[in-house]
Each structure stands twice: as structure tokens, then as C-alpha cells.
Amino acid sequence: MLICTPNNSDQMTPASFLDQIVCGDVLKVMQQIPSNSIDLAITSPPYNLGINYDNHDDSLTYEKYLEWMKQVWLETKRILVPGGRFALNIAPTSIKNFTPIHHDFSNQLREIGMIMRTEILWFKQTMLKRTAWGSWRSPSNPHILPSWEYVLVFSKDSWALEGDPRESDITADEFKRFSDGFWYIPPETHRRGHPAPFPEELIYRLIKYYTYRGNVVLDMFGGTGTVAVVAQNTKRHFLHIDISENYCKIAEQRLEAAKVIQELPISTGKPGSKIVIRKDQTPRYEKLEKAQRELVLQNRLLDERANYLTKSI
Numbered sequence: 001m002l003i004c005t006p007n008n009s010d011q012m013t014p015a016s017f018l019d020q021i022v023c024g025d026v027l028k029v030m031q032q033i034p035s036n037s038i039d040l041a042i043t044s045p046p047y048n049l050g051i052n053y054d055n056h057d058d059s060l061t062y063e064k065y066l067e068w069m070k071q072v073w074l075e076t077k078r079i080l081v082p083g084g085r086f087a088l089n090i091a092p093t094s095i096k097n098f099t100p101i102h103h104d105f106s107n108q109l110r111e112i113g114m115i116m117r118t119e120i121l122w123f124k125q126t127m128l129k130r131t132a133w134g135s136w137r138s139p140s141n142p143h144i145l146p147s148w149e150y151v152l153v154f155s156k157d158s159w160a161l162e163g164d165p166r167e168s169d170i171t172a173d174e175f176k177r178f179s180d181g182f183w184y185i186p187p188e189t190h191r192r193g194h195p196a197p198f199p200e201e202l203i204y205r206l207i208k209y210y211t212y213r214g215n216v217v218l219d220m221f222g223g224t225g226t227v228a229v230v231a232q233n234t235k236r237h238f239l240h241i242d243i244s245e246n247y248c249k250i251a252e253q254r255l256e257a258a259k260v261i262q263e264l265p266i267s268t269g270k271p272g273s274k275i276v277i278r279k280d281q282t283p284r285y286e287k288l289e290k291a292q293r294e295l296v297l298q299n300r301l302l303d304e305r306a307n308y309l310t311k312s313i
């Protein structure tokens with residue numbers, strides 16, 4: 001894997017972009033990806049809310065922002081294989097100036113000919129921390145605060161994605177659980193210096209549900225590399241794009257750590273130290289099935305290893 005800023009004139013080849021972290025502007029990089037080469041794109045775009053990402057102006061006019069996003073959707077459609085999927089995570093924005101950005105995006109994507117398959121409701125239960133009630137206990141102007149986000153899912157040209165059935169690795173239990181479109185997944189708490197990272201569980205579900213082993217998964221606004229890490233862990237290929245060199249470096253460290261952990265599943269990277277699963281951190285741990293316990297353990301190891309690597313740099 002390498003960090004690079006490709007030059008505008010070169011077209012990438014599948015060999016040159018598989019399992020790469022590419023640090024550069026989304027459109028410039030996407031324009032170099034060959035058509036019909038990505039099986040699943042998953043992303044959460046910058047929200048244009050003036051969020052302090054490392055290296056990006058997040059405060060365009062809304063019209064300019066939508067125009068920019070439309071260019072990204074057009075490139076996404078071009079590079080997806082027929083039947084390839086696009087999972088777009090988006091939250092309803094702002095309370096007072098409510099903007100139904102998820103409607104605007106789904107309209108744009110349908111206008112360019114993408115098939116809208118579904119919308120998944122990612123319930124985060126963040127209400128406990130709320131302060132903005134509007135007119136408290138009065139109908140004069142009370143506020144509704146969304147405690148969820150959407151994952152809008154689209155297909156290019158066809159509903160079905162061709163693939164070798166032997167490379168389908170979702171279990172019956174996972175298939176049943178993920179097919180219910182109401183997903184309760186707590187938000188990511190381990191931020192690694194990023195304002196809006198994905199929880200790994202969200203990406204795990206999308207990758208297992210919508211791809212075969214060996215498929216290529218892209219995140220064009222990859223941030224700290226959650227999609228790349230989960231793709232690697234689940235034996236898919238990845239392509240990660242982000243404009244921030246800092247986030248790309250964090251993504252690279254996470255991938256490296258995940259690889260080490262997969263190769264040495266009982267090592268924390270610290271000689272002699274043993275992982276202890278603290279019940280307060282994982283209250284439901286005792287009730288989990290074996291495969292889920294391993295996942296919890298693996299995530300914990302991943303975080304431990306990432307901390308260790310970050311501290312030692």
C-alpha cells in the first residue's frame with residue numbers, strides 16, 4: 001500500500017489502484033479509475049456545515065455543494081461495475097434550518113439513472129446528550145432532533161451483482177439480521193482525531209450484505225480508513241481516497257495494525273501484555289455468540305495496536 005497523489009494525465013490500472021490509499025482530490029483521483037471496476041462504493045461525504053476537517057473548505061453555497069456532489073455521483077456511476085452498489089451515508093442536517101439533504105441526494109442519484117434499492121435507518125440513540133429542545137414543554141416551537149442517519153443504497157444498471165456463489169460469506173444469522181433495515185449501532189467513540197468516523201460495524205454489515213469475497217470496495221471520502229480496514233479484514237480489496245494527508249496516514253496505520261492483528265490474533269504488539277475484556281466496556285459481552293466475541297476481541301486488539309503505533313511514532 002502506498003500514499004500517493006496521482007498526476008492528472010495517468011489512468012490507473014486495476015493493479016495500480018487495488019488496496020491503495022490515495023491522497024488527493026476526489027474528482028481528480030476518480031477520473032483516473034477505469035470504468036466498470038468497482039463493486040461497492042461506500043461513503044459519507046463532507047457535510048458542508050463548516051466542519052473542521054483537516055484540509056478542506058466545508059462551507060460552499062448549498063447550490064455549489066450539490067453541483068460538486070453531482071460530479072462525484074457521475075464518476076461513481078461510471079466506475080461501478082454493472083450491478084455494482086453505492087451505499088451513501090447521510091444524516092439529516094441542522095435543527096433550525098432543517099435541510100433534507102438525503103432527499104436532494106437521492107433525487108440527484110435517481111436523475112442520473114441509478115436504481116434506488118433501499119434506505120437503511122442507522123439508529124444511533126444519541127438523545128441522552130441532547131440540549132436543544134426548542135420551546136421546552138410548549139407547542140410554540142419544539143425541536144425534533146434526529147437520533148439516526150440514513151444509508152441510501154443504489155445499484156448501477158441492474159439489481160443483481162454477478163459473482164461466484166462460493167465467495168458469498170454471509171452467515172444465515174447475519175443475513176436475517178441485516179435484512180431488517182433498522183440498524184442499531186452506537187456511534188464510533190474512537191475518533192483518531194477525525195470529526196466523523198464510521199463505526200466498523202456499519203461498514204461490516206454493508207460489505208457482508210452487498211459484496212462477494214474478492215470484490216473491490218471504494219470509499220472516495222475515506223477519512224481515517226474505516227471502509228479500507230473492514231474490507232481488508234473481510235478479504236475484499238479496497239481503494240481509499242481522501243484529500244487529507246493526515247487522515248491518509250492514520251488510515252495507513254490502521255490497515256497495518258489490522259494486518260498484524262490478523263496474522264497474530266493474540267498479540268497486542270506489547271510483549272508480555274495480555275488483553276483483558278472489561279465488562280463495563282462491553283456489557284453484553286457475556287451474551288454474545290462465539291463469532292461475535294471474536295469480533296469484539298479483534299476490534300479491541302485493533303484499537304490497542306493503533307494506540308500503540310500512534311504513541312510510538
Ligand SMILES: C[S@@+](CC[C@H](N)C(=O)[O-])C[C@H]1O[C@@H](n2cnc3c(N)ncnc32)[C@H](O)[C@@H]1O
Binds near residue numbers: 225
Ligand atoms: C465525513 S468524512 C468521512 C469519514 C470516514 N467515513 C471515516 O470513517 O473516517 C469526509 C472526508 O472527506 C474528506 N474530503 C473533503 N474534501 C475532499 C476532497 N475534495 N477530496 C477528497 N476527500 C475530501 C475529508 O478530509 C474527510 O475525511
